[in-house]
Amino acid sequence: MKRRDVKRREGALLLERLKAxxxxxxxxxxxxxxxxxxxxxxxxxxxxxxxxxxxxxxxYPTLFFDEAMSILPRVVVDRGAIPHIxxxxxxxxxxxxxxxxxxxxxxxxxxxxxxxxxxxxxxxALKDSEAIRSMDRGRAIRNxxxxxxxxxxxxxx
Numbered sequence: 259m260k261r262r263d264v265k266r267r268e269g270a271l272l273l274e275r276l277k278a279x280x281x282x283x284x285x286x287x288x289x290x291x292x293x294x295x296x297x298x299x300x301x302x303x304x305x306x307x308x309x310x311x312x313x314x315x316x317x318y319p320t321l322f323f324d325e326a327m328s329i330l331p332r333v334v335v336d337r338g339a340i341p342h343i344x345x346x347x348x349x350x351x352x353x354x355x356x357x358x359x360x361x362x363x364x365x366x367x368x369x370x371x372x373x374x375x376x377x378x379x380x381x382x383a384l385k386d387s388e389a390i391r392s393m394d395r396g397r398a399i400r401n402x403x404x405x406x407x408x409x410x411x412x413x414x415x
């Protein structure tokens with residue numbers, strides 16, 4: 259695992275890529291950008307907080323990026339789905355209790371538990387919110403980052 263500083267311009271471009279790709283309206287002033295690299299995974303640390311990660315050529319917010327998580331649409335799942343999602347499984351339609359907000363296919367969504375409303379994962383919508391509401395079976399959200407995964411463990415170091 260390597261940790262190094264990133265030029266301010268490179269870090270700012272990374273943040274802009276995230277905002278543009280997922281249409282996020284986040285105003286964040288950052289003084290210092292760092293990256294932790296481990297086996298093809300890059301986690302970007304902005305002012306000491308692990309806020310972004312890069313996977314498959316795209317940039318995503320980590321579950322620690324409260325400013326981004328608070329504005330994302332939410333998919334609330336039942337208690338039975340939680341252990342599977344926190345083990346890396348995609349979100350299946352029968353496990354969805356409700357959808358809060360609107361999103362398009364390919365949009366970023368926060369996945370929350372029904373009981374406490376805590377965000378347990380980050381996913382990419384496989385269909386838009388209206389189509390998912392009408393589904394009674396099948397995969398609805400691709401899980402890209404969840405509590406306890408490799409990104410989570412590295413970011414907590």
